[in-house]
Amino acid sequence: MTEEKMLKVEKIRRGTVIDHIPVGRAFKVLKILKISSDPGVTVSIAIHVKSKKMGLKDVVKIEDRILDSSELNKIALIADGATITIVEDYGVIKKFVVKLPDIITGILKCSNLKCVSNMEGSIIPSFTLISKEPLTIKCHYCEREMETEEIVENIL
Amino acid sequence: MMWLNRDIVSIGDFSVDEIMEIIDKANKMVQYASSGHPERPLSGKIVATLFYEPSTRTRLSFESAAMRMGARVLGFGSLEGSSVAKGETLSDTIRIVNSYSDAIVLRHPAEGAARLASEFADVPVINAGDGAGQHPTQALLDIFTVWKESGPVNGKSIGFVGDLKYGRTVHSLSKALSMFDVSLYFISPEELKIPKHIKKDIEKRVPVRETKNLEDVIEELDVLYVTRIQKERFPDIEEYKKVAGIYVIRPSLISRGKKNLIIMHPLPRVDEIPPEIDHLPQARYFKQASYGVPVRMAILDLILRGE
Numbered sequence: 001m002t003e004e005k006m007l008k009v010e011k012i013r014r015g016t017v018i019d020h021i022p023v024g025r026a027f028k029v030l031k032i033l034k035i036s037s038d039p040g041v042t043v044s045i046a047i048h049v050k051s052k053k054m055g056l057k058d059v060v061k062i063e064d065r066i067l068d069s070s071e072l073n074k075i076a077l078i079a080d081g082a083t084i085t086i087v088e089d090y091g092v093i094k095k096f097v098v099k100l101p102d103i104i105t106g107i108l109k110c111s112n113l114k115c116v117s118n119m120e121g122s123i124i125p126s127f128t129l130i131s132k133e134p135l136t137i138k139c140h141y142c143e144r145e146m147e148t149e150e151i152v153e154n155i156l
Numbered sequence: 157m158m159w160l161n162r163d164i165v166s167i168g169d170f171s172v173d174e175i176m177e178i179i180d181k182a183n184k185m186v187q188y189a190s191s192g193h194p195e196r197p198l199s200g201k202i203v204a205t206l207f208y209e210p211s212t213r214t215r216l217s218f219e220s221a222a223m224r225m226g227a228r229v230l231g232f233g234s235l236e237g238s239s240v241a242k243g244e245t246l247s248d249t250i251r252i253v254n255s256y257s258d259a260i261v262l263r264h265p266a267e268g269a270a271r272l273a274s275e276f277a278d279v280p281v282i283n284a285g286d287g288a289g290q291h292p293t294q295a296l297l298d299i300f301t302v303w304k305e306s307g308p309v310n311g312k313s314i315g316f317v318g319d320l321k322y323g324r325t326v327h328s329l330s331k332a333l334s335m336f337d338v339s340l341y342f343i344s345p346e347e348l349k350i351p352k353h354i355k356k357d358i359e360k361r362v363p364v365r366e367t368k369n370l371e372d373v374i375e376e377l378d379v380l381y382v383t384r385i386q387k388e389r390f391p392d393i394e395e396y397k398k399v400a401g402i403y404v405i406r407p408s409l410i411s412r413g414k415k416n417l418i419i420m421h422p423l424p425r426v427d428e429i430p431p432e433i434d435h436l437p438q439a440r441y442f443k444q445a446s447y448g449v450p451v452r453m454a455i456l457d458l459i460l461r462g463e
Contacts, residue, residue, distance in 0.1 A: 114287050116266035120245055123272060141268025142289055143166060145353050 012044075015063040017085040018075060020097075023048060025078050026058035028148075032074045032155050033067070041065055074107050074155055076100045078148060080132060102129050104137060108155045115142035160462030163274040164282040164455060167292040167332040175332065178454055179300050185450035185457075188224060193453070196226025201460050204257035205231035206249070207284070208240065208264045213423065213445060214284050214294070218261050221452035227460075230257065250276040259460055262286075280459040288324050294422060295328035297451040301444040302379055306418050309333070313376050315341035317403055318383035318428060320350040325422045326383060327354050334358040341373050342366045345399045348385065370403060374413045380405070382421045382428055382441075405429050410438055420444050 021029055026045050035041050042063040051057040066086055067075075075082055080100040086093050104127040110117050117125040117139065126140040135148045146154070163169075170178075188194070203222040207215050210233070219229045231253075232238045240249060246269060253260055254277040262270050263284040270283030270290070285291040302309055314333060320326050320342050330340055331354065340362055342350045349366065358364055367373055374380070382405060390396035404427060405419065421429055421441040433439050457463070 110268075112267060114265075114267050116246070116264075116268040116272045116286070119266050120247060120272065122245070122247065139268065141271045142286075143168070143268070145357070 011090060012061055012063050012087055013090055014088050015061060015065055015086075016067045017087060018060045018062075018079070019057070019083040019085065020051070020054060021058040021060065021079045021082050023054070023056040023058055026060050028078050028152050029058075029060055029075055029082075031152060032078065033062075033071055035062065035065070070107060072098050073101070073104070077104065077108070077151055077155070078135070080135075100129060100132060103127070104129065106156075108151060110139045110142060110144060111146050111150045111154050112139065112142050112144040115139060115144065117141045158462075159458035160460075161280050162459050163270075163280050164292055164459065165270045165274055166283070166290045167295045167328050170292075170332075172335050175296065175299060175335070178296055178451070178458065179303055181454035181458065182296075182300050182447070182451040183304070185453040186447075189446070189450040189453065192224045193226065197457060198222065198460055199226035201227040201258045202256065203227050203229050203259050203261060203456065204253045205229060205233070205261045205284075206253060206263070207231070207233045208235060208262075208269075209285070210234065211263055211285065213448065214263065214291075215261075217445075217448035218282075218284065218293075218452050221449050221456055224449065225453050225456055227258075227456065231261070246272060247276045250281075253277075254279055259456065282455065282459070285324060288322055288327070291324050291328045292332075293448075293452060293455060294325050295332040296455070297447045298325070298329045298381070298420065298422070298444065299332060300447050300451050301420060301440060302418075304447065305440045305443060306378055306416065310337040312336075312378045313339045313341065314379040314381060315343055315370070315373055315377040316350075316381045316383065317343040317370055319348045319385045319389065320344045320383070321348045322386065322389060323383045323422075326350065326381070329381070330354065330358055334361045337362070339363045339365070339376075341377065343368070343370045343373065343403075345402070347395075347399070348389070368402075370409065371412075374409055377413060377417060380413070380417060380419045380438075382419060382425075384421075384424065384426050384428060400427065403428055405433055407432060407436065410436060413438070 026047050044061040046059040048056050049059055076098040082098050085095045106124050109125050117123045127137040130136040130138050136145055138145050222229050250273045259280050261282045261284050262273050265287050267287040267289035269286045274281040283290055283292055316326050385400045387396050417438050418440045419438045423445055
């Protein structure tokens with residue numbers, strides 16, 4: 001992507017840029033990161049951005065916040081293939097693509113309230129990726145399958 | 157195939173070949189199911205039966221199967237007086253019982269409890285029902301019943317009628333049958349339809365038809381699997397009566413079915429199969445219940461001796 005296009009939204013001094021989000025999912029990314037309700041964080045959102053690779057895409061820029069690996073894993077759940085750029089002093093210090101793992105552990109809970117993983121406190125919920133499109137994962141314990149909406153609702 | 161120390165948690169863990177291996181072995185055990193295996197192959201073994209929920213048939217048939225094979229049995233059938241009543245977690249209980257026994261049979265109200273237990277136990281864990289989740293040994297004995305009473309499973313049209321929403325037997329069995337070349341019919345009122353996630357999974361492999369009217373499909377079925385509609389699932393007793401009455405199996409209905417139709421039921425039954433059906437040649441539910449012992453003998457032998 002050219003610098004000109006990337007900077008459609010104002011350049012940030014420090015923070016995280018999440019690019020190549022599947023179109024329509026920018027707000028879900030914010031929901032997952034639980035930053036829509038945090039007034040201390042400035043967020044810029046570009047939706048329906050033209051993209052050579054994706055046709056249309058969404059982009060999110062978060063100022064003064066560097067995402068950690070657990071947050072990046074959560075993003076991969078709904079934006080597999082998104083590009084993450086970490087910015088310090090207006091310069092790119094790290095750029096990489098998030099990838100949805102085959103086993104998803106510890107970042108969301110099972111939607112089945114009767115699942116043992118919701119009852120025994122010491123258990124770390126774990127899910128197997130069944131399909132990427134449509135996104136479907138299966139609970140390791142109760143075998144309940146969950147799709148995008150349910151997944152977003154149950155992210156920890 | 158590797159059977160020694162293998163957990164029996166979910167029917168989805170098994171291939172058709174493995175299911176058929178259990179069925180073959182269970183068939184050899186039928187002759188010993190009422191007299192006991194003469195060689196006592198599991199002599200010296202201890203089987204723990206941990207039942208966090210009440211059950212008569214499953215627990216007794218497991219215990220009978222273990223004893224018929226020469227093993228001894230310990231455990232509990234209710235929580236009263238157990239450490240669970242004092243608030244012990246499942247994982248702690250399993251860690252302890254692991255050192256007291258050679259295999260653990262577990263029934264628990266939480267879905268996925270047996271999978272969890274299998275991660276904390278070195279000895280094999282057998283799922284004897286986890287909430288509305290899996291009940292793999294019931295599914296295996298049901299498949300054994302179809303095979304024994306109706307012939308090869310492939311090619312069969314099998315209809316489930318009644319409470320398909322909460323009945324875990326239906327969930328496990330329909331999933332298991334979908335690994336074979338069968339057609340499945342789900343016959344239930346709107347309120348008790350098979351859960352979407354289960355239907356969706358099954359439809360990937362076999363044709364599925366859903367209907368409210370048993371009359372519409374009775375002529376197509378080789379196996380009619382009847383389940384109990386539980387009163388407590390309905391907020392309004394009148395609604396229950398309306399629904400429950402529709403699915404009472406009458407001789408006139410059965411006479412419209414195929415000549416070789418068989419009727420199964422996981423039992424206990426209430427009104428859905430009246431006693432006048434019991435003497436019909438199609439009624440196989442008592443046979444089905446009796447197969448619980450040889451099937452569980454076969455499973456215990458496979459996981460405790462590996463053969």
